[in-house]
Each structure stands twice: as C-alpha cells, then as structure tokens.
Amino acid sequence: xxxxxxxxxxxxxxxxxxxxxxxxxxxxxxxxxxxxxxxxxxxxxxxxxxxxxxxxxxxxxxxxxxxxxxxxxxxxxxxxxxxxxxxx
Amino acid sequence: xxxxxxxxxxxxxxxxxxxxxxxxxxxxxxxxxxxxxxxxxxxxxxxxxxxxxxxxxxxxxxxxxxxxxxxxxxxxxxxxxxxxxxxx
Amino acid sequence: xxxxxxxxxxxxxxxxxxxxxxxxxxxxxxxxxxxxxxxxxxxxxxxxxxxxxxxxxxxxxxxxxxxxxxxxxxxxxxxxxxxxxxxxxxxxxxxxxxxxxxxxxxxxxxxxxxxxxxxxxxxxxxxxxxxxxxxxxxxxxxxxxxx
Amino acid sequence: xxxxxxxxxxxxxxxxxxxxxxxxxxxxxxxxxxxxxxxxxxxxxxxxxxxxxxxxxxxxxxxxxxxxxxxxxxxxxxxxxxxxxxxxxxxxxxxxxxxxxxxxxxxxxxxxxxxxxxxxxxxxxxxxxxxxxxxxxxxxxxxxxxx
Numbered sequence: 001x002x003x004x005x006x007x008x009x010x011x012x013x014x015x016x017x018x019x020x021x022x023x024x025x026x027x028x029x030x031x032x033x034x035x036x037x038x039x040x041x042x043x044x045x046x047x048x049x050x051x052x053x054x055x056x057x058x059x060x061x062x063x064x065x066x067x068x069x070x071x072x073x074x075x076x077x078x079x080x081x082x083x084x085x086x087x088x
Numbered sequence: 089x090x091x092x093x094x095x096x097x098x099x100x101x102x103x104x105x106x107x108x109x110x111x112x113x114x115x116x117x118x119x120x121x122x123x124x125x126x127x128x129x130x131x132x133x134x135x136x137x138x139x140x141x142x143x144x145x146x147x148x149x150x151x152x153x154x155x156x157x158x159x160x161x162x163x164x165x166x167x168x169x170x171x172x173x174x175x176x
Numbered sequence: 177x178x179x180x181x182x183x184x185x186x187x188x189x190x191x192x193x194x195x196x197x198x199x200x201x202x203x204x205x206x207x208x209x210x211x212x213x214x215x216x217x218x219x220x221x222x223x224x225x226x227x228x229x230x231x232x233x234x235x236x237x238x239x240x241x242x243x244x245x246x247x248x249x250x251x252x253x254x255x256x257x258x259x260x261x262x263x264x265x266x267x268x269x270x271x272x273x274x275x276x277x278x279x280x281x282x283x284x285x286x287x288x289x290x291x292x293x294x295x296x297x298x299x300x301x302x303x304x305x306x307x308x309x310x311x312x313x314x315x316x317x318x319x320x321x322x323x
Numbered sequence: 324x325x326x327x328x329x330x331x332x333x334x335x336x337x338x339x340x341x342x343x344x345x346x347x348x349x350x351x352x353x354x355x356x357x358x359x360x361x362x363x364x365x366x367x368x369x370x371x372x373x374x375x376x377x378x379x380x381x382x383x384x385x386x387x388x389x390x391x392x393x394x395x396x397x398x399x400x401x402x403x404x405x406x407x408x409x410x411x412x413x414x415x416x417x418x419x420x421x422x423x424x425x426x427x428x429x430x431x432x433x434x435x436x437x438x439x440x441x442x443x444x445x446x447x448x449x450x451x452x453x454x455x456x457x458x459x460x461x462x463x464x465x466x467x468x469x470x
Contacts, residue, residue, distance in 0.1 A: 015374050016444035017458030057458065061442070064377035080374055080442070084457035087371065087378075087402060087443030088354045088414050088434055103227055104297035105311030145311065149295070152230035168227055168295070172310035175224065175231075175255060175296030176207045176267050176287055188335015191353070197410035200357035203350070203430075206338070210347035210421065263344035274357065280431050283350075287423060 008032070008075040012044065016083040018058060022048040031073055037062065038069040040079060057084050096120070096163040100132065104171040106146060110136040119161055125150065126157035128167060145172050177252040178235035180226050180296075185256050185265045194250045194270045201276035203283040207267040209260050217304040217316070224257040224266060227295035231255070234294040238286055242271070245285070246278040253286060255296060266298075324399040325382035327373050327443075332403050332412045341397045341417045348423035350430040354414040356407050364451040364463070371404040371413060374442035378402070381441040385433055389418070392432070393425040400433060402443060413445075 009028045019025045022044075029043055037060050045052045060067055061080040073079060097116045107113045110132075117131055125148050133140045148155055149168040161167060177193070191204055212219045239251045250272040260266050269286045273279040290296075298309045307314035324340070338351055359366045386398045397419040407413050416433045420426040437443075445456045454461035 013374065015442065016372060016446070017455035017460035020455065020460055054458065054460070061374075061377060064374075064380060066440075080377070082374065082442050083444060083455065083460075085438065085440070085442055086445040086455070086457035087373075087441050088438045101227065103295065104225060104299070105308035105313035108308065108313055142311065142313070149227075149230060152227075152233060154293075168230070170227065170295055171297060171308065171313075173291065173293070173295055174298040174308070174310035175226075175294050176291045186335070187338055188333070191334055191338070191351075195353075195355050195410050195412070197356075197358035199410075200355060202353040202355055202412075204338075204353070205423065205427070206342075206349040206351070207423075208342050208347060208349055208419075209344075211344035263342050263346075265342070265349075272355075276352065276354075276431075276434060280352070280427065284423075284427050 010040065010073050010075065010077045010079050012040070013078065013080045015080065018051060018054060018081045018083050021050040021054055023050070024048065035073055036069060037067060037071045037073060037079065040073055041069065044081070054083065058082060098128065098161050098163065098165045098167050100128070101166065101168045103168065106139060106142060106169045106171050109138040109142055111138070112136065123161055124157060125155060125159045125161060125167065128161055129157065132169070142171065146170060177254070178232065178239055179254045180228060180231055180235070180257055181254060182256070182258045185254055185268050187265055187268055190252055190254055190268045191270050194252050194272045196249055196272050199249050199272040199274055201274070201279040202270060202272045203276070203279035204271070205269040205283045205287050206265045207287065208265050209262050211262050212300070217302045219262065219300050219302055221262065221301050222260045222266070223299045223301060224260060225297050225299070226255070226257045231295050238289045241289065242282045242285060246273065246282045247275070248273040248278055248282050251282065251286070253290070255290070255294070257296065324401070325379065325386055326401045327375060327378055327382070327404055328401060329403070329405045332401055332415050334412055334415055337399055337401055337415045338417050341399050341419045343396055343419050346396050346419040346421055348421070348426040349417060349419045350423070350426035351418070352416040352430045352434045353412045354434065355412050356409050358409050359447070364449045366409065366447050366449055368409065368448050369407045369413070370446045370448060371407060372444050372446070373402070373404045378442050382437070385436045385441070388436065389429045389432060393420065393429045394422070395420040395425055395429050398429065398433070400437070402437070402441070404443065
C-alpha cells in the first residue's frame, strides 16, 4: 500500500527451502513505481544472500498465480517465492 | 471314468448364455477313445441345437485351462463351455 | 490377494491393506455397475457368475504376469459375484509399487486381462428381461430376436 | 471435491463418495510416503507444507483441465499436509467415468499436474536432519554440503 511518504510495500511469502535459506517466511518490501518481480528478486537476494544459489530453481507467484520476472508488482500485491513443488 | 461296459464319461459344465441356450448347466457325455473337444462339441450341439449359433463365440476349457478343439478329452476330465467372458 | 466373493466389497479395507512403506504409489481400479436405459426399459441390477476355481486361478495368474513385467510389491484383485446393485463396485484392483508408472500400468493391465481371460459372466437384469453381456443372449425382446 | 486437509485421509470414504450409477469405472491414485534409507540414516516421517489458497485453486484448476479433456463425471483430489508417517497416504485422487480409458488417463494426468503446478512442498525428516525434496536444501549432512 502507498504510505504517506510515497513508499510502496508488497507482501512477500517464502515457502519450503526458500524460507529456510532466507531465514524468513514472510516480509514486506518497498518497491518503486514500475518495479518488476526481477527488481524485487534483486532486492531480496541483496537482503538474503542465502537465496541466491536457489535462483534458477525458483518460481514466483503474484496474487497466487504464477508470474514471470518481467511482471510488474504493485502496492498490496502478494508475491510468493516458490521452490520446486514436491507434493503428491 | 471308464465304466465296466467300456463307456467313458466326461463332465461338461456350461456357463452364462451357454447354459441358457442348452437349458442345462451340467451334464455327462460318453466319449470314445481318442475323442477331441471338437467331437464332444458335435455331440453336444446334436443334443442341444440351441448352442449351435453360439459356436463361433465360445471358448472351451479342459480341467480349468483353456483348450483348443483338437484337445483330447479323457475319462474324468472336466470340460467347460465358456461364453465370451464379461467380468470386471 | 486374489479373491472372488459374494457380498459388498469394502473398498477402503481392500486398498488400505496394500499400503507399504517401501511403496510410494498405489493405483486402483474399481469397476462399478452402470445404469443403462433404452426406450421403455432400464437395468435394475446385475448378476455375476464365475467358473470357480478356474476364475480364482486366473486372477492369481494375472498377478504373476504383473510381477514378471513390473516392479510392484502388492497386487490385490477382488471380484464380486452374485447380485450387484447399480453404482456398486463389482471388482477392485489395487497395485502398490515403489513408482507410480508401474502402478498405473499394472492396474490397467489387470482389468484388461480380467476382461479377456477370467471366466466370469455378467447378466444385466432389465425391467423387461435379462441379457448376458457379451453374448447378447437372454429374455429381453432385443436379445430374443438374436436367437 | 478438491481439498487440502490436515490429519489422516480416510481413503474408503473419499473413493466411495465418487461412485455414480452413470459411471462404470473409478480409477484412483494414492500417493503414500515411502521409506528411504542411506548408510547410517533413515527417513522417520514427512512433513508437507502448502501455499494456500493458491494450492486449493490449483487443484480445482486441474479438475477443470480434466473435465475439458475427458468424459469424466466426478473428480476428487484430497492432499494431506502437516506431518505424515511412513506408508500413509499423502494424496488421494479419484476419477469416476463412464469408461475406464478416460478414468485411467485422467487420474494419471492429475498426479502429474499436481507434481508440476500445485504449490505443496515435502520435507523428509531423517534421523540425521531434514531435507526439502526437490530443492535438496536442509540440515542433513548431504543437504548442507549443497548450500
């Protein structure tokens, strides 16, 4: 959501091995206007370098639908960091 | 089994539609030495003509294993007349 | 476990009994009796008849064929005979395997083989007579016409 | 019926609820947790985690994909999450169809799709640590080496 100071926050959820590697399951990130999932990922790995080696294996969802790195993220979006699924 | 008079009987079981068409589920037939399933079938259709139209669809078993028309039948054998199976 | 039984099949028990810690996949196939209807008549129930013990032996033989072809650890086939109501299970096939490919393939193989070689026959009892499935012989008007 | 549940799956109930008089075939797939062992260590139990409600929506989406591709009349997928003991079911898939070909194909499709797109993760808890299946990340000696 847009704050009074112009910052824009998205909610980021991490699952499975990604939560382990980051040491966090849920956090908020400020994103600038026009930011993409790719920008958010760069920000995230800057803060949690343990995620970097998982990069190639991860999928991303925005508002509970799979999305590519070019996808724009907006305030209030729910972004999820999804390791290779292993249900069944 | 060989009787005192030299006759040789096999037990014949009929199932499903074949039992319907013959009007019998179980019977004994005398067979001569060296008789085959084919001979027995001829004897059977002579006695129960209702079976004749089913001939092409039937399978036969001797002592509970599928057998062809050339198979010899011996006294004490159990012969089964098997319409197309429809289990499952 | 290969069996021909009279009376309802308790599907959950048959299946759960096949769970094994060395298997990750359990594929099952359940045949249920299907409602059928034509103009003015409908199936009321089915009645299965088996040639025993040949049918029992053939079920076990299918189990051996499966064990030769796939890495499976448990195969169960239970076929019901006698009167079976509509929508009720007539056969339950359970295959437990380490891997799902084998479990799927073997369960499909089992039902195809049952329909080829196991001496069991199904009679559909309609509101206007019966018919032996596969032979089209019976007391229904249409079946009588084929005699 | 598409559900993600905590606690044991009652397989018989899930399956029997899918029997329908217009269907002759019910194919099911049950995934069970598999024992695994390496030198000096073994799996003690599994723990599943889901991203809900995305996972629920993806299960329902698989159901819609199946309905578009095959003539099926009932599809049920129930996935368990949380701790699951060895040899216990973690997922039950049930497909009822008029004909068996469709039932077999659709049940296989369902498990393959679950393993592709449903956000559920499995953690193997070993006697010497845990590992996230698929990521090979965890606290086991071998998993730590990969970090």
